[in-house]
Amino acid sequence: MVDLKSQYDKIKPEIDRNIQEVIDSTAFIKGGKVVDFQKNLENYLGIKHVIPVGNGTDALQIALMALGLKAGDEVITPTFTFIATAEVVALLGLTPVVVDVDFDTFNISVESIKRAITPRTKAIVPVHLFGQNADMEAILALAKEHNLFVIEDACQSIGSVYTFKNGETAQSGCMGDVGCTSFFPSKNLGCYGDGGAIFTNNDELAQKMRVIANHGMQVRYYHDTVGVNSRLDSIQAAVLDVKLKYLNDYIAARQRAAAFYDNAFRNNEKLIIPSRNPNSTHVFHQYTLKLKDVDRKTLIEKLQERGIPAMIYYPVPLHLQKAYRDERYKNGDFPIAERLCACVLSLPMHTELDAEQLNYIVESLLSEL
């Protein structure tokens, strides 16, 4: 699904030099490289505060911890997504409230959010799934109307740009109160291990989140709040600081691959190509087709035989996961998410796909339909 080795080979001298500098300095934790990367990412995003942390899940957890929510407070998140958003809500003793998504864009449905808001709702956690922003203008308006926090899960969408009706633009993860991203190796900006970051323009929240990420400690060995230990290490920051320079090129490469797939599949009656939110660019963390009247399992096996990986993101919606089953929800409650789980198929998508590979994937898929 990804080719991190070919990507590394192209930037090997820079990466190796940067990592070697960290080793020579022995500043493995909170070293200068972390600060360099933090500043460079703040500039790229045009945001006041980037707080580097250990991974994307921690980023979401720390963001929620900083909001001062109480047990039983409700947090709305989509049911068609990776588990992390509901997981951190549950871990903190808050109540995850899942809602359905939009069939075309895979992203959280604003109408579905509206129906789920109660007096106990405190926050909305939209996920910019597969690399394009959710309908943020409507979500922010709804949040304002009901006095809710918005924590964006931008783990798959870093670099995606949203355009508001007045023409203003914003980077993914920089529109709500807090944005969270992951630098997991296969993410669009990936390191060589685990990593994540929190974004905010709110000085007070930024300070709280920095303290929480550092054991609730402002003055060394004095702990004012319950915190966690979550940090980006210097070697990962050294990798990320190089790759950040190429992020826009990487995005362009993904978009070219997506355009190639689109052209090949657009007119096939058994395939629905991914729709674009007209207010957002798409950075294609995943290229996800919807299959019509296709035996997905057999197709995946046939592709596998030809050496082509294809994955189901995601096979089971959150409300039907064993750990999150809840008397509030049953099969059929979120028909769009359930339908998507049954028909989605993600194809290889990364920065190193060449014409030959793309042709092979496209021809193989079309001949196995």
Ligand SMILES: *Cc1c(COP(=O)(O)O)cnc(C)c1O
């Ligand atoms: C990857 C991912 C996460 C979690 O990031 P980690 O760094 O693996 O903890 C959270 N949400 C979404 C949508 C993701 O894709």
